[in-house]
Amino acid sequence: GAGVSQSPSNKVTEKGKDVELRCDPISGHTALYWYRQRLGQGLEFLIYFQGNSAPDKSGLPSDRFSAERTGESVSTLTIQRTQQEDSAVYLCASSLANRVVDTIYFGEGSWLTVV
Amino acid sequence: AQSVSQHNHHVILSEAASLELGCNYSYGGTVNLFWYVQYPGQHLQLLLKYFSGDPLVKGIKGFEAEFIKSKFSFNLRKPSVQWSDTAEYFCAVNAVGGYNKLIFGAGTRLAVHP
Numbered sequence: 001g002a003g004v005s006q007s008p009s010n011k012v013t014e015k016g017k018d019v020e021l022r023c024d025p026i027s028g029h030t031a032l033y034w035y036r037q038r039l040g041q042g043l044e045f046l047i048y049f050q051g052n053s054a055p056d057k058s059g060l061p062s063d064r065f066s067a068e069r070t071g072e073s074v075s076t077l078t079i080q081r082t083q084q085e086d087s088a089v090y091l092c093a094s095s096l097a098n099r100v101v102d103t104i105y106f107g108e109g110s111w112l113t114v115v
Numbered sequence: 116a117q118s119v120s121q122h123n124h125h126v127i128l129s130e131a132a133s134l135e136l137g138c139n140y141s142y143g144g145t146v147n148l149f150w151y152v153q154y155p156g157q158h159l160q161l162l163l164k165y166f167s168g169d170p171l172v173k174g175i176k177g178f179e180a181e182f183i184k185s186k187f188s189f190n191l192r193k194p195s196v197q198w199s200d201t202a203e204y205f206c207a208v209n210a211v212g213g214y215n216k217l218i219f220g221a222g223t224r225l226a227v228h229p
Contacts, residue, residue, distance in 0.1 A: 003158075035219070042121075042205060042221035043159075056216060091159070104217060106151075106159040 002026075004107035006092050012113045013082055021077045021110045025094030030072045033104065035091040036061075043091065049075060082114045117142045119208050119220035127226045128196055136191040136223050138180075138206035145211040148189040150180055151219075154202045162204070165189065176200070201227045 005024040013019050025032050034046040045059040049069045060066070064082075069075040079086055089109040122137035140146060150162040163174025170182040180191045189206060206220040 033217075042119075043207075043219035045216060045218060048216050093159075103161050103164070108158045 004092055004094050004105050006090075006107040006110050008110055009108065010111045010113075012115060015084060015114055016081055018078065018080045019082055019112060021079075021090050021092075021112070023075045023077070023092030023094075023107060025073070025075070025092070026105055029094035029096055029105075031095045031104075032069055032075050033093040033095075034067055034075070034077050035093065036088045037091060037109070038088040046077070046090075079112075082112075084114050087112055087114045117146075117208055117210055117218045119206050119218055121204075121206055121220035121223050123223050124221065125224045125226070127228065129228050130198055131195050132227075134191070134193040134196045134200070134225070136204055136206075136225070138189045138191065138220060139187050140189070140206075140208040140218075141187065142208060142210055147209040147211060148180070148182060149207040149209070149217065150174065150178070150189075150191050151205045151207060152202050153205070153222075159205070162191070196225075196227050198227050198229050201225060 004026055007022045011019055030051045032049040035043040036046055037043050047060055047067045048056040064080045067077045089111050091106055091109045093104045093106045095104045118141045120139045148165040151159045152162045153159045162178055163172050163180055165172045165182045172180050178193050180189055182189050203222045203224050205222045207217045209217050
């Protein structure tokens with residue numbers, strides 16, 4: 001597609017439920033990132049995938065958070081047993097990957113509200 | 116660990132006023148530096164970036180930023196803002212050799228009044 005696509009765009013879930021957020025990166029982009037943006041705050045790095053390398057999971061806030069990526073395409077961010085503090089916009093981004101940072105393209109985000 | 120500090124959380128200006136948004140980072144090594152902008156209802160877009168060379172970087176829409184290594188700063192400037200510049204601005208840093216992980220500041224919300 002032309003840009004990074006995320007779904008759902010909005011999700012309201014009850015506390016304790018699991019949610020899955022999906023990201024389709026730009027075709028040909030081997031690097032994929034997940035960020036979280038809480039209301040009034042900056043972007044918080046969550047996880048980074050680069051090709052077949054082991055992902056950088058250093059930003060995942062707890063073991064309730066996990067992410068997978070199928071090859072160099074779709075990624076899914078899963079939040080188990082959601083809590084109210086998980087309410088945020090979850091942003092996915094992708095880039096052509098090498099050691100020098102290429103322009104990172106962001107999706108429009110998935111707005112998660114935990115009630 | 117890298118971190119980015121943006122000094123102003125909210126800035127309000129009148130059209131034609133000059134703009135400077137502060138950004139400082141903490142990392143002792145070589146860095147790549149970025150400013151991203153998020154217009155209301157839109158996704159994040161790259162405004163400008165610094166990798167090496169001339170520390171004064173020109174970006175889109177008349178924005179520029181100056182990398183001052185001794186001050187660990189990368190302030191964003193525009194001589195004359197327009198109403199359409201109303202947006203949230205994020206500074207970000209990447210440690211060279213640290214893969215592509217970008218660390219963002221908390222953002223500065225700019226409101227420009229006509």
